[in-house]
Amino acid sequence: MANALPRSFLQVATTEEVASPLRVVQMEGLAILKIIKHCKEFSPALVTGQLLGLDVGSVLEVTNCFPFPVREDDEEIEADGANYQLEMMRCLREVNVDNNTVGWYQSTLLGSYQTVELIETFMNYQENIRRCVCIIYDPSRSNQGVLGLKALKLSDSFMDLYRNNNFTGEKLREKNLSWVDIFEEIPIKVSNSALISAFMTELEADAPVTQCDYDRLQLSTSPFLERNMEFLIECMDDLSMEQQKFQFYYRNLSRQQVQQQAWLQKRRAENMTRKAAGEEPLPEEDPTNPIFKPLPEPSRLDSFLITNQISNYCNQINGVAGQSFSRLYLLKALHEN
Amino acid sequence: MATTGKQTVLQFTPSTASLTARVHPLVIFNICDCYVRRPDQADRVIGTLLGSLSPDGIVEIKNSYAVPHSESSDQVALDIDYHHNMLLSHQKVNPKEVIVGWYSTGFGVSGGSALIHDFYSREVPNPIHLTVDTGFGNGVGTIKAFVSVSLSLGDQQLAAQFQEIPLDLRLIEAERVGFDILKKTAVDKVPTDLEGMEASMEHLLALIDDVYKYVDSVVEGQVAPDNSIGRFISETIASLPKIPPSAFDKLVNDGLQDQLLLLYLSSIIRTQLSLAEKLNTVAQIL
Incomplete structure (x- = not known):
């Protein structure tokens, strides 16, 4: 862009800004380590914190973060928490850290993060920051030598629906939104400053095997899989509850329709006789009648979230089982040797 | 003083x-x-x-x-x-x-x-x-x-x-996080679990190869034997548990069966999910 005409600030300000979609989250190693440390120290309790960084075009840079204290249900403490946040931001600004909030991070247990709370928090953040992201870290995965880090955002069409609180079947069909489309995962890039890169190269141990390798080649995965299955089964129960709710709703709906039809037929027959007698026909609708009251349709949000969670567990089981296969075959080959 | x-x-x-x-x-x-x-x-x-x-x-x-x-x-x-x-x-x-x-x-x-x-x-x-x-x-x-x-x-x-x-x-x-991620100035993506596994396995195989080469060259007399390395190698081999082949096969097969069962279960659940999705949309049209 060196030979492009220089543009004045006014020109830049007046050109309508086209929001390019968020494609990549670029995280600094520092932020990753901070998140990992915080989440791991408090595991299995779930913790959250704030992400700081810059929004550059289609890349969202996460350069720093700070943890939130463990939340308590006291209002006084909540106000304290807000103070803490401001204070921390102020302090970090003083040492020249980027102090734009770009989202938040939270730890999760076996990837069970798809909750209504997460969506609510996201909507809250979205109100203030146009582009924000949620980083999810799973400490239980790191014991297997996997960096369980994910960047998520809600899809735009889902946010529209959520704002209007429209989770009826009709609307969902109109928007063609299924449970897969609630969350969007954004690829994560990692960047480090040259200085850190130099130090890490310097400090990398000469040992041929790292902790990561040990963790990955660990044979016992059953505790992880067992808990995963437990969670999965719970979710299946929840899902069947939700489905029962829907069945109940549909049964009521069809019963109501039958009642309406019967009432209408009766009314029509009555009108026929009235016509024959030369009287005015009665209206074919009666809003006061309870059978015309529309039944509230249960929200599909819960079942969508549960479905999401189930598919997540399934993916995890698949992934871990796949790893175990390779480990077992490796073991077999080694033993035969 | x-x-x-x-x-x-x-x-x-x-x-x-x-x-x-x-x-x-x-x-x-x-x-x-x-x-x-x-x-x-x-x-x-x-x-x-x-x-x-x-x-x-x-x-x-x-x-x-x-x-x-x-x-x-x-x-x-x-x-x-x-x-x-x-x-x-x-x-x-x-x-x-x-x-x-x-x-x-x-x-x-x-x-x-x-x-x-x-x-x-x-x-x-x-x-x-x-x-x-x-x-x-x-x-x-x-x-x-x-x-x-x-x-x-x-x-x-x-x-x-x-x-x-x-x-x-x-x-x-x-x-634990991996030096590969931390020591470079830019990494395009975080490795997934299977990629990490692959890297670790390649690593292990390379190490075993190294040991083989070393032992072979010592046997052929190209390299002067080093007692301490020899002791390490024999210790490593001795740490493998002695299991009769039949028991070992059973062990591995049991493990495989368990994993397969889990895979099967999770695939069934997935099928069920897509089925439920279809049924839901049908129910809406009615």
């Missing part, structure tokens, strides 16, 4: 024989980041180290934050308010982390260090001073830890001396 009539002892207090420091990689990252973001006129950054002290003399340095300061030729002014605010904030999150010392960038101890050390000595008994050579002065990034000992003659204090203490830089936590 001037000896007067009564006995005076020249001694260092406190003794530092058993103190070791362990650094969490986060601290190094944080220091480097602060150094990169330091104000224009500053030559170095200093800050507080947080962590814990275990009873066996290992100081774990787990966290850190920079403290703004201004430095002129012979004096150093620390922003003490800032230091206290930040400390309060950090302790709200993790009350178990206490001040264990302070850090400064640059090579080794410099003139103003004693003053700052004095300040931290008032916050915590016997603080640690960590220096990180971000300038790579002699080609390597030296990281050192010191404690201050005061040299005293009898009751009279003569001088303070910074004594280096052993520093454990093994960075297990960084290994």
Whole structure:
């Protein structure tokens, strides 16, 4: 862009800004380590914190973060928490850290993060920051030598629906939104400053095997899989509850329709006789009648979230089982040797 | 040494024989980041180290934050308010982390260090001073830890001396994340579980190959045998449990069956999910 005409600030300000979609989250190693440390120290309790960084075009840079204290249900403490946040931001600004909030991070247990709370928090953040992201870290995965880090955002069409609180079947069909489309995962890039890169190269141990390798080649995965299955089964129960709710709703709906039809037929027959007698026909609708009251349709949000969670567990089981296969075959080959 | 009539002892207090420091990689990252973001006129950054002290003399340095300061030729002014605010904030999150010392960038101890050390000595008994050579002065990034000992003659204090203490830089936590991610300036994507597995397996195979090559070349007489390596290899082989082949096959097969069952189950559930999705949309049309 060196030979492009220089543009004045006014020109830049007046050109309508086209929001390019968020494609990549670029995280600094520092932020990753901070998140990992915080989440791991408090595991299995779930913790959250704030992400700081810059929004550059289609890349969202996460350069720093700070943890939130463990939340308590006291209002006084909540106000304290807000103070803490401001204070921390102020302090970090003083040492020249980027102090734009770009989202938040939270730890999760076996990837069970798809909750209504997460969506609510996201909507809250979205109100203030146009582009924000949620980083999810799973400490239980790191014991297997996997960096369980994910960047998520809600899809735009889902946010529209959520704002209007429209989770009826009709609307969902109109928007063609299924449970897969609630969350969007954004690829994560990692960047480090040259200085850190130099130090890490310097400090990398000469040992041929790292902790990561040990963790990955660990044979016992059953505790992880067992808990995963437990969670999965719970979710299946929840899902069947939700489905029962829907069945109940549909049964009521069809019963109501039958009642309406019967009432209408009766009314029509009555009108026929009235016509024959030369009287005015009665209206074919009666809003006061309870059978015309529309039944509230249960929200599909819960079942969508549960479905999401189930598919997540399934993916995890698949992934871990796949790893175990390779480990077992490796073991077999080694033993035969 | 001037000896007067009564006995005076020249001694260092406190003794530092058993103190070791362990650094969490986060601290190094944080220091480097602060150094990169330091104000224009500053030559170095200093800050507080947080962590814990275990009873066996290992100081774990787990966290850190920079403290703004201004430095002129012979004096150093620390922003003490800032230091206290930040400390309060950090302790709200993790009350178990206490001040264990302070850090400064640059090579080794410099003139103003004693003053700052004095300040931290008032916050915590016997603080640690960590220096990180971000300038790579002699080609390597030296990281050192010191404690201050005061040299005293009898009751009279003569001088303070910074004594280096052993520093454990093994960075297990960084290994867990993977040096591949942390040591490059740009990584396009975080490796998935299977990719990580593949890398580890290749690693293992390469190591086994190395061992094979070494043993072969020793057998052929190309390389002089080294008893200690031989002992390591035989120990490793001996650590494999002796299991009869039939029992081993059963073990492996059982494991495989279990995994297959889980896979089967999860696929069934997935099918069910897509089926339920279809049924739901059909129900809506009705």
